Amino acid sequence: MIETVNKVVLPWNAWYEDTFLEISFPEKWQVDIFSLRGNKPVYSAQLREEAERMAEILRERKIQSVAIAIDDLTRPMSYEGFFEYLIPQLASWKYPPKVKIIIGLGTHRPLNRQELELKVGKTPFHFLDFVEVINHDYRNDVVPVGLEWGKVPVKVNRHFMEAQYRVVFSAIVPHPFAGFSGGPKMVLPGLSNIEVTRRTHQMALMGFVGKIGNVHNNKFRKLLDEFIRKIPVDYFIGFLTDERRQCIYLQSGELLKTYYDLTDVARRVYTIPRPEALYDVVWLNAYPKDTELLQIDTAFNPVLSAEEKFWHETTVFVVSAACHKGMGVHDLFGPGGALYRAPREKRLLKGHPVLFLLPTISREAFTKVFWEGYQLFNHPEEVILKIEELFSKPNLRLGIFPVASIQLTAP
Template identity: 25%
Template structure:
């Protein structure tokens, strides 16, 4: 069976014996309703687990709205307009509203970037500020030892509203919810304590209830009240296709369930070999970006198997801290130990790759030099067919193979027989 995979701005072809092919995983097909601003309005009119926002907030209360920084795809200007309109209906004066960009450990914005994120209308009327990890209030410590150090304007507000988008997060399970608070407006020490739990087995994409990172994040709500959230799910064009609003846990969980219907792909068992592409340019422009597809693919492969990662990586590593961590490591274990001792953004993705390498071999089909690929502890290839043939030689001629053409947005999940499994050649069903 011949299959095409995105590779940079081109496609590459791979031929797989049909008796070996366990499945081709693609996003599920689901019926969508409203989209964009109209979907945001619908969610605000129909909150989950709370009253409408206009009935929660009182006229003279100080309100902070926490939203994502410029590194995230969150369409803040669309959502903020509707949130502010709702606050106006509660007769909240604009001088009592503050918009806070959740930087986590990221750099500060320029004023032009702030204006771009929230739009001219709101920028000219409402104070908008970056979070600052040096100006915080300690509000306690979680049961797993994470200090609840919250940016002072957020900690001292009467009402807190969290915005964000929901997508799979490779060690927090899902983005969104009160992730806007932790790590969004928390200190570096707090983020370090929380994110160091990423090395635990249950700290993985699509895992919520048993995920130590996510449980720690959600526990922060015991110390700092979140009055309301509005989260969105975006399609590949960054269009809002689902919005959920209301209670910080109940609404978030509904959004996560929608994401699962769209992007979770059921498989009957793990494969010996997984061939995965991020989907081509720009998702495979560098190794830093391609890591997301690799991390999703790990859920479809047996321990001791092989992942064939098909990613151009024409621009190399893609992030300086990530590159420094990888090039300074002598063994994958160095990266895992290092991130536990000193969490650093960029280094965390290097550690995530190392965690995959603990369980499987990675054959990288790319435009990187062989020397560079070996430096990241992978086996270099320039041809996907050669890489797959070598993988099958290692795992056996009867090896089962799964192909993930859109690895960055498809999350495999093993479902036992009788649990609504749709295990035909292409696993993608009407929901």
């Protein structure tokens, strides 16, 4: 959906505030906003039905221990609405199964208690006699599963492997080299040892990947699926989100089939019509992946997924993000990590000015993640003044992607 306005309200600061950033642009600018389609959120009754379905499976199979792997705050979905139905149901049993909810961090930072409650709600913490919420620890809590990636032993979270019944929840959103996030990636690298995580990310550096928004003809995906078939996951629930991080669609079942079915739906949900104009300014707002500097590169998704350019030779690009948690943590790609590389100019945007609106980020932190030739600003007004300085004409055409980190551009 395209809307033309001059006062724009961008979603801002996912998880911690979920507020808005209001920006007023000059009257002579034509400002087009590319929003996602207005899909309705899933009703609570649907979440209840899904929770009841899962509880019934556990009852029928007489499951005594279940591990539920979920994604962290770098992904947009909260599972509070699901757990507030599932956990009380299990608590009503005479002998409820032991439940371990495991945050599949990969090599990201662990979540504190407040952040765990943002992800799963308060309900699990009211039933600590049989429920435990834990962060994945790739250093100390992984065990061999009898497989090797090259000559690297594959290890997976101990709590997940020891459970009688294994479940994966994940949001499915566009991913630069896996096509879409979630699904099998929740196990490898989400619950793996860092050596395996390193191998998965090295495949991206070597180019053995697919295109964003496409899970087919993807060497990384094919190899990952081979491993997942040998590390049994009993049940999977995938979730799609809207511009305010609400669940708009979910599907459950066997991991691989359900996941690939969902990616077809996700492609339709997250794809916007191809822009017809060539814009003077392309504004990419990183919400809902705007919590950490190390995650906001996904704001370039609409550009990376475009088969035809909607920008010209002198177009200015703007990236905006709240970055409430500062730089963030990635023990492989972050500063000091084994795969860290000095930032360079983006090949696709070579020669284009790229301006970053990051109110909480220092220049020192910024240049550890993005090329030093890019400019950093703390206020929207400064960005607008810089754009006016770069163009001699007063009538500019601006295209805004309010949730760029989950948006794809149609062919």
